[in-house]
Amino acid sequence: MKWGAIVGISVIVALMVLYEWPKMDQKQMKEKAALLALSGVGFILAILLVFFPDMPGPTDLVNMIYKPFGQILEK
Template identity: 55%
Template structure:
């Protein structure tokens, strides 16, 4: 039963948004878009890690992407 955890994560994200949103200037649209994007990505990552705890981290993804380039540069 993971629903209580999902609801808890969502409540924390909503509280964070209600706390931070009024502090941002009305005319800074790029800052608000960045805030929404980063917050949504963090919420999604938290939910994904809840269902798939063995999910590789971002450093492992970057390592798998750039390891062929590193091997090419070693030669």
């Protein structure tokens, strides 16, 4: 079941990149690098969520960082 999800995620990410890539000019190297980097990070996060569904999200990280500052400001 997990392998089916991984294949599905891979196909979707590949289709997204293949759809956007030809629309960019050949001189837009920074934009292409950003597309690949963001797609790669999204792909890795999606795969991690398949294997570890209880993984904390980005809001949990923000809450962990700013919770001490909020407690200081409440006093």
